[in-house]
Structures are given as structure tokens and as C-alpha cells.
């Protein structure tokens with residue numbers, strides 16, 4: 001393997017010293033070493049030394065080809081970008097020489113399977129430092145960054161991808177990600193939810209940290225899912241949500257991810273400060289909160305039911321995955337054992353006949369090298385005293401919890417902690433991770449206690465301030481005071497009527513799931529679209545949820561034409577100022593008839609598309625010359641509004657090329673592709689094989705010219721606002 005001490009010890013692995021110089025973190029920690037050597041994790045010192053050696057090295061690069069925001073259509077984009085990587089980038093990465101090393105080519109990871117596309121996950125044993133230093137990698141890095149920004153490639157540590165895989169999310173699932181920020185696992189959950197055309201379930205991503213919960217919004221925008229809800233709660237007290245408007249039934253979740261806060265000692269290859277900061281107290285101090293979050297998750301989980309005679313699962317399997325990026329048994333097996341012990345002995349659960357157990361995942365993720373969970377471990381206090389058992393009268397046990405100690409002999413039999421998964425850095429050159437899957441089930445009826453009527457109020461989860469059955473007064477509304485509200489528009493609202501008419505959306509377009517985010521409740525700037533289930537969850541639980549984000553921005557009003565009482569949008573016939581946001585087009589497209597919709601101009605002419613894409617404002621005369629059919633189209637369409645160019649690439653090009661539909665703004669004399677600068681770059685590279693340098697030069701030239709003409713070219717703005725007023729200005733000049 002191309003691993004050299006020098007190349008993998010990253011120079012940025014440190015912190016500025018007080019004198020201003022760069023101080024490298026020393027990759028040694030005696031407390032950590034002593035602690036782990038005493039645990040029954042590694043067979044002998046030699047095995048520990050191998051572990052330590054890997055912990056000191058930089059991590060390989062891992063990247064996954066996703067379907068980006070193309071989630072509701074087919075996998076053509078994913079296949080095309082993967083094909084491009086294999087054809088144009090990969091050949092340059094084979095056995096690259098660097099100083100005295102030869103770095104082998106990237107390899108695929110077989111256990112990340114997708115039904116549709118092969119080879120979606122890659123690992124390349126090279127550090128970021130070399131990538132930046134060596135010119136040969138420049139194209140590869142530009143490609144990675146470009147596709148990552150657009151959400152077509154996910155950069156995520158290999159082991160961090162395991163928990164969502166084990167959750168086995170289906171498009172119909174109600175999914176809760178309890179500790180979600182920064183959101184790399186939520187991305188995967190959404191990818192799985194949208195693995196078929198129609199996702200009827202949803203993913204609720206939660207984080208207790210207010211800022212981090214807002215960060216999730218930014219991160220997850222890449223995937224632009226109308227089935228996502230972002231909330232901000234302490235997961236220990238996550239509120240029980242109602243299922244329906246009459247507030248009679250509580251909702252349970254089919255899949256729950258509990259990727260809890262942890263000491264992170266499995267991430268020391270990436271987060272070098274762990275070497276400096278690791279203490280015994282770090283893990284000990286997190287044990288209780290980890291247990292509380294896990295217990296809350298188990299409470300909210302759907303209970304699996306089995307047939308009486310054959311013990312077969314009825315319906316879909318519900319499961320919860322608990323994970324940490326730590327290898328410390330106090331944060332892992334001790335938490336899992338305590339949850340099993342407490343849940344299965346809780347009189348409330350016994351009364352309901354509900355139990356929990358660990359699932360056997362040994363047949364899952366075929367090819368992943370892993371080690372079984374452990375049954376016993378040593379417990380140390382912050383002074384590193386080894387404590388044989390918990391004694392509340394012993395001073396040494398202050399700040400310790402009884403649940404930190406290993407299970408009894410009987411419990412070992414019952415708990416099956418070997419079903420937990422431990423992944424060590426040396427097994428397949430990754431970080432360290434701990435993962436285990438739980439199910440909640442009803443004991444088969446022969447053994448179950450007689451059915452008893454359950455009084456929900458007995459449920460101790462009233463712990464949660466917002467989980468009372470009393471209606472919550474306005475002053476106690478959990479949403480943050482400064483947050484804009486989420487207000488659904490009535491389905492017969494005139495603006496909805498007008499967008500549906502203008503874009504010729506079919507009658508099954510869900511007109512009642514569009515919302516606005518302003519106090520007036522009127523569509524002023526943007527209209528967001530959610531899936532029906534998301535609308536139901538939000539409306540039913542308005543008083544309980546601290547909602548951060550939901551919905552994808554679908555319609556945006558052009559600032560040039562504000563809707564006023566005098567200028568009633570419904571009366572505007574010559575011009576229409578609500579455009580469709582490019583990223584949300586895959587959702588809207590489902591309700592458009594591509595054959596009959598006369599806003600769509602179809603072409604398979606590469607030169608035509610190139611001309612449109614190359615210039616921010618492309619004059620019609622030039623385009624008429626390239627494709628005379630476009631003249632007829634323009635003569636019959638309303639200029640001064642949004643329309644679409646559909647680029648059919650199957651006819652002219654080889655298979656597995658993505659057909660593209662792009663929103664355009666039609667001015668009086670020219671056309672403007674409404675895509676942002678990042679997508680413009682990507683498409684010019686992907687479709688026309690232009691070099692990055694040439695694309696950049698072209699974009700700079702366009703921007704300069706636009707400036708010279710004092711136009712407001714906003715093609716690069718985040719909102720990809722095409723600024724029709726600027727088209728107008730350009731045309732007038």
C-alpha cells in the first residue's frame with residue numbers, strides 16, 4: 001500500500017501555538033494507551049501496536065456516487081458521472097508515483113450495494129496533502145469538489161456509512177435521525193427513502209444544537225427532498241408526536257438512527273486533537289446522555305409483531321440503530337446492555353408485552369471486516385482507579401453510574417452483546433466505529449401476559465415538556481421565537497391556480513402541500529413544496545415540534561414583477577413572474593406531460609445546448625440558425641416568463657446519459673438558462689468535455705462583459721436568479 005510515514009502524517013495535524021507558529025499535535029496519549037491496553041479488545045500488545053500504528057496515519061479518501069437531487073427520477077445521472085470518472089479520471093490514478101512511493105489505483109467497496117448501480121463507493125489510499133501537492137491529481141480533485149458541491153458525490157468516512165445501511169430504510173418508512181448534524185448519515189437515509197419513484201415516508205432530522213440544526217438545512221439542500229423535516233430538540237426528551245389531527249393516536253417511527261454524541265476516539269486519524277484531549281472522563285461523562293437518548297429512541301420505535309404459530313414477522317420490520325465513533329465499551333456495550341436491562345424490566349413495557357433485543361447483523365454488509373461486541377470490560381474512574389463493582393458509598397464511585405459495569409452471567413446469555421459490531425482501523429484501513437441494531441417486538445401470544453388496557457398517561461415520557469396531552473398554550477409554542485412560521489396555502493389560492501395553469505401541471509399535482517414562510521401567510525417571494533406526509537406531520541404536531549426546516553423551494557417570484565392588488569398575478573397574461581427553481585424541477589416534472597406541454601422545447605442538438613449554456617444571455621437569432629424549430633416555438637410561446645429546454649441525449653449519444661430539462665427565462669430577444677454557476681461548470685464539463693480552466697476563463701469573460709454593459713448578471717447567485725430585468729436591460733441596449 002502506498003502509505004509512507006511522511007505522506008500520511010498530515011502537516012495540518014495541529015494547532016497554532018501561542019507564539020503564532022504551527023505546532024503539530026503529538027500522536028501519543030499515555031492515558032488512552034493504558035486504558036485500551038487493559039480492555040479485552042485486543043488479544044495482545046502486538047495487536048494493540050498495529051491498532052495504534054493505524055490510528056497515527058491519515059485516512060484514505062472515500063467517495064460515493066449518489067443520485068444528487070435527481071432523487072425522484074432515474075439513476076441516469078449517477079451512472080453517467082460514475083462512467084465519466086471511470087473513463088476520464090481513473091486511468092490517471094493508476095500507480096501514481098509520489099516521492100519514493102507508488103500509490104495504487106482507487107478500489108471499489110463491495111458491501112455498499114445498490115440495486116441499480118454497481119461500484120458506487122470508492123476508497124483511495126492517499127492523503128489530502130498529496131492530492132493538493134501533486135499536479136497529476138488536480139483534475140481528480142476539481143472533479144470531486146465540483147460533483148460534491150452539487151450533491152452528486154458524497155465525501156464521507158467509510159465506517160460512518162455503516163449505520164444508515166444497517167437501518168434498511170424503505171420508501172414507505174417514517175424515519176427519525178435523533179442526532180443528525182452535520183447530516184452525512186441523513187443524506188444516506190434520504191437516498192434510501194427516495195430509492196424508488198415515489199417515497200411516501202419521511203425523514204425527520206433532529207439535532208439539539210440550534211446552530212448545528214440550521215447547518216443541516218444547508219447540507220441537506222443538496223438533495224432537495226420534499227420528504228424531509230428538520231427539527232431542533234434534545235433527543236433525550238424527543239416529543240411523542242401525534243399521528244392524526246384528532247390527537248387520539250401517537251406516532252411511532254419505523255426506523256430510528258441514534259448516532260449519539262461520543263468521545264470520538266475512533267476518529268483520531270482525522271481529528272488529531274483527540275490525541276491531545278482524550279481522557280477517561282470523556283467517555284464516562286457521556287454514558288448517561290447516550291443511554292437516555294437510546295432509551296428515548298426505543299420508546300418511539302414501532303413494535304414488530306410476529307405470527308403466533310410460525311413466528312414470522314408481520315409487515316415491514318422496524319429497527320433502531322445505535323452507533324458511536326468511539327471504541328470505548330462504556331459508551332458502547334455498557335449503554336446497549338443498560339438499555340436492554342432497563343427496557344425489558346420496566347413494568348410499563350412488561351404490561352404492554354413489549355421487549356427489545358439485538359438483531360443479528362452477521363449476514364449483512366457482506367465483505368465488511370468486523371469484530372463482535374464484548375461481554376465484559378474494566379471500569380475506571382477519572383483518576384484511573386479500576387473499580388471492580390459499583391458501590392454508592394465508595395467515594396471512588398462518585399460521578400459513576402451503575403450501568404457502566406458489565407452484565408451478569410445470566411444477562412450475558414440474554415443480551416447477546418456479540419451481535420454488536422466493532423470496526424477497528426486496521427481491519428480495512430478506516431476509522432473506528434461501533435454499531436448495533438435493535439428491534440422492539442411483542443412476545444408471541446402464548447408467553448405474553450394477558451392483554452391489558454394501557455393508559456397512555458402512565459407512560460413516564462411526560463418527562464418531555466412538550467409531550468403532555470394538554471393542549472400547549474401559545475406562549476409555550478416550542479418553535480423558536482424568531483423563526484418564520486410555516487403556513488400552508490389553501491389549494492384554491494389564486495397563485496397556486498395560476499402556477500398550475502401556467503406550467504400545465506396535471507390534476508394530481510398536490511396543490512394543498514405548498515407552503516410559505518412569512519407571517520402574512522401570502523406568497524410573496526417563494527413557495528415551498530412538501531410531500532403530503534410531511535404536511536400531515538407538521539400540521540398535526542404544530543404545537544410540539546421545534547421546526548427548523550421543511551419543503552423544497554419550488555416557485556420563486558421574479559423581483560421585476562411584484563404581485564400587487566393593482567397588478568393581480570391572476571390577471572397577468574402576457575407575462576408570468578413565478579419561475580420554477582431548477583433543483584425542484586424533478587418534482588414538478590412528475591406532473592408535466594413532456595409530449596404535450598407547450599412550454600417545453602425539445603432538442604437533441606448539442607450545438608444548440610452549448611450555445612444556450614455558453615452565454616448568460618443567448619440571442620434568439622443565433623439560436624434560430626442552429627435549430628429552425630426553435631423559431632416556431634418562440635412564436636407560439638409567451639415571452640417574458642419561464643419555459644423549459646429538454647435536451648434529449650439518448651438519441652444522439654450512447655446510453656446511460658442523462659436527459660436534461662433546464663428552466664430558461666424567455667426575454668424579448670434572448671434566452672437565459674436558469675442554472676447557477678456551479679451547475680453551469682459541471683454541465684459544460686460533463687456534456688462538452690471542456691477543460692476546467694477554459695470554463696473558468698469563459699465565465700470570467702461573460703461576467704466582465706455583463707459588467708461593462710452595466711447589467712446585473714446573477715447567474716451565479718445561490719438562488720440562481722436569472723434576473724429577467726437584466727435580460728430586458730441587455731436587450732434594450
Ligand SMILES: C[S@@+](CC[C@H](N)C(=O)[O-])C[C@H]1O[C@@H](n2cnc3c(N)ncnc32)[C@H](O)[C@@H]1O
Nearest residue numbers: 179180181182183184185208209234235259261
Ligand atoms: C456524532 S454527531 C452526529 C453525526 C451525524 N449523525 C452525521 O453522521 O453527520 C452527534 C450530534 O449530536 C448532537 N447532540 C448532542 N447532544 C444531543 C442531544 N441531547 N440531543 C440531540 N442531539 C444531540 C450534537 O450536536 C452532534 O451534532
